[in-house]
Amino acid sequence: MATAPATIIHGPSAPPANMFDTVPGYEGTIAGGGGGYLPPPPPSVPMPVPEQAPSSPDWHIPSISEDRARESFATYVSSKCCYSSAPVKEGVITNMESFNTYRYRLETFMESRSTEWSQEPYTGQPVDAGVQPAPGPWQIAAQPPAFFQEHKQTIKVPYTSSVKNCHFCLGMGRNPCTTCAGAGNKVCWVCNGSGYRQSDDRCMHCNGRGRENCSSCSGSGSCQCDTCHGKRQLLVFINLIVKWSTEKDEFIAQDSSGLRVENLEKVSGKELFKDAQYMVYPVRGFPDVSVAQASERLVRDHQVKYAQTSLILQQRQTIELIPITKVNYMWKGKPYVYYVYGNEFKVNADDYPATCCCSVM
Template sequence: MYNNQESHAMFAQQGVNLQGANAPPASMFGDVPGYEGMGGGYLPPPIPAYPPPAPQPAPTQPEWNIPSITEDTAREAFLLYVSSHCCYRKAPAVDGVITNMDAFNTYRYRLETFTESRSTEWDHEEYNGQPVDAYTQPAPGPWDIKVQAPALFQDHTEDIKVPYTSSVKDCHTCVGMGRSPCTECSGAGNKVCWVCNGSGIRGADDQCGHCNGRGRENCSHCHGHGSRECESCNGKRQLLVYIKLKVTWANNIEDFIVEQSSGLKVENLSKVSGKELFRDAQYMVYPVMGFPDPAVGQAAERLVRDHQTKYSESARILQQRQTIELIPITKVTYKWSGSMHTYFVYGNEFQVNADDYPATCCCTVM
């Protein structure tokens, strides 16, 4: 009844150990000088032929102050905050009487180190007649390949075929046959009928109409062929195998916020901006010196030292940038329903924090 069932079974037997392979076997690849032992993480950059330029001290900047916000600004920000919470009643924000506004400022020092790192691994794709250049010339080293860098301080990745490493191999998944056994029917081309459970009979003595009494039905995944087009080579039977260079540009950012006595938690300041007092960008920055708040200078010295040590081991530092912002914080005290309450307005965005908001209710979605 199934003339090619044996051939399907033979096909399945031949490829059974190859199904589910995630990567080509190591024996599939040749040895390329300079690329031995790939897959061990990012490659350390070569030592520069000339020493990098020394960081230059940045000019000192005057201390700036941010004017305090007005009552109208504080109330408007509070109303927007309350409106964004479905369980908050507006009465405290509308009827509350502001009795006091205390202004606090805090500094945020930020260091950005823009790096380029490189790693290599074997990769493959279906072969469609692409150029094959393995061993025609010595392959360039990972850090000798010229790559156009993106805009500074923006994360980006790029994959590149290493020149003179491409060769053609039989597909490891289908052993060069272009098709792989169907995993749904184990290469048989048919499965037990799900209606009659293989009996061929439905009910008392009625023949199963789904399988016409055969007890089996053609596999819908392979349309009864017992095999499907190989997903690794898309039926081409061969693969182009090559070394892939992965270049990663990363902007490594670290902040330091000076503690302040307003009572607002520091983590609330991570998503707001302040007034920029200082900006310095160069190949390697020099720690800020002579800033009015000594905590900023100490943080700058520590972070610059840590970044230059940490990132130069596995990456090439392309540029550094340091900024200092003055973030405004206003603590607002107001009276509502005979009790005193507080909220904070902070950042250039006038964000609000009111952990003790006095008029909340529970919302229930029906």
């Protein structure tokens, strides 16, 4: 009878710290990333100043017709299985009010860089560590995408590649089989290790041994190392991860229409103003003071928050007018209200007077 499986002996699951050389300019780099983003170097030339704010456009407030309001109301009601169409057909519009509701949006497109030690099986790749100093993380050229498009690129840092023995298999190229714990065999599944099936009938599957060869390692007790793919050595090097991303903040001006702000987050508006440049200038002369104040605050916040860890490539600010029409109407001698808002002419009618009870218990 074969002996019991031996205890599995593995190399360390993570590369030891002394496996990686010290590379000037990359001292904080660790395996698997997580070292944080690298601050960009100070500019070698004066930073471009924001262009002056463009002349104020005509902040025109669009309005909708009574027919448009009725059509939107009818579409809304028809989408509700429990709503009667009577208020739409019989209701009389008594007043329509348009409101100034603005959405300001600031987008900052930036480039961030981080580094990590990486590894791959060594199969004869060039080894260049120490040949000459490695370029700094921000000296390596990377091709950015179009402005405001998300993208990620991984670049092998030149002059950081060296060869090390595989830490996981200790340079053996193989590890104990996890299926049989390195024994090369396991308990026979037919006789459950007894060597017999019924009474004194010898188990034919294992020839009475009670154990069978492990199919995972073909009875050898070891398998090819997954880390070095059996090559025994690893090429270790530093990867530079370049990430282009867009950070966005929005501000919706409060209005006196009575429509909840969360409804406005689901619709688009008419674009009144758009400004894109390296650094935008806070909006000036806008008729709603809160929008101008939001622009001043968010432009400042983005510079403080993102310029320390990333390279700002472009900023864009827009102002949309989200049309809101408050429609007052009478039905059966009582006043009611509904709202038509956004470019999509969405409707909100919380106090719709003709609903039926059809809830499912």
